[in-house]
Amino acid sequence: MKIEQRTQYQIKGKSKYFKQKYKTYNPIIWIEDLVINMPGNETWKKLIGSGNIAAALYSSRMDKENLPDDDNVYYGKIETSDMVGCMLGEMVHESELEEVKPKVSLFKKIFS
Numbered sequence: 548m549k550i551e552q553r554t555q556y557q558i559k560g561k562s563k564y565f566k567q568k569y570k571t572y573n574p575i576i577w578i579e580d581l582v583i584n585m586p587g588n589e590t591w592k593k594l595i596g597s598g599n600i601a602a603a604l605y606s607s608r609m610d611k612e613n614l615p616d617d618d619n620v621y622y623g624k625i626e627t628s629d630m631v632g633c634m635l636g637e638m639v640h641e642s643e644l645e646e647v648k649p650k651v652s653l654f655k656k657i658f659s
Contacts, residue, residue, distance in 0.1 A: 548646060550621060552580050556644040564608050569625060575647065576623040582638060583618055591620045591638055605638035614640045 550556070558565055558573050566572045582591045582602075594602035601622065608614060619641040624634040 548641075548644070550578055550581075550641055550644060552578060554578055555626075555647050556623075557647050558639065558643050559645040560643060562608070562612060562643070564604075564612070575626040576637065576639060576644070577626060577634075578621050578623040578644070580622060581618070582620045582622050585622055590618050601636050601638045609640075615642060 554577070556576055556578055558576060561572045565574055579585070582594070583589070587594075589597070591599075591602045591605055595606055605614075605620060609616060617640075620638050621641065621644070622636060622638055625637055626634065
C-alpha cells in the first residue's frame with residue numbers, strides 16, 4: 548500500500564498504547580509525511596535526542612509492540628470521535644496503517 552500525504556488512515560491491530568490514550572485500538576490518523584521528509588530531515592531516532600516527544604513515545608511503543616526498527620515511520624495527527632484528543636501528533640510505522648474506505652484526503656475534506 549502506498550501511503551499518501553494528507554490522507555486519512557486507520558491504525559490497525561490492538562495497540563494498548565492507542566487504546567489507553569484514545570479509548571480505541573484503531574484511531575483515525577491524518578498522515579502528514581514520512582518523518583525523514585518533515586522539516587529538518589531527521590530520522591525519528593535522531594529526533595529522540597532533540598527532545599521530540601512523539602519520537603520518544605514511538606521508540607517506547609516500538610520496543611513494547613515489536614514494531615520494525617527502520618525509517619518507514621510517518622508523522623500524523625490522530626482524530627478522535629469525542630474530539631478530546633483531536634489532532635494530537637503521533638509517529639506510526641507503515642505496517643500499522645490500513646486504508647479507510649472511502650479514502651479521504653484532507654484537501655478534499657476542507658474544500659468539498
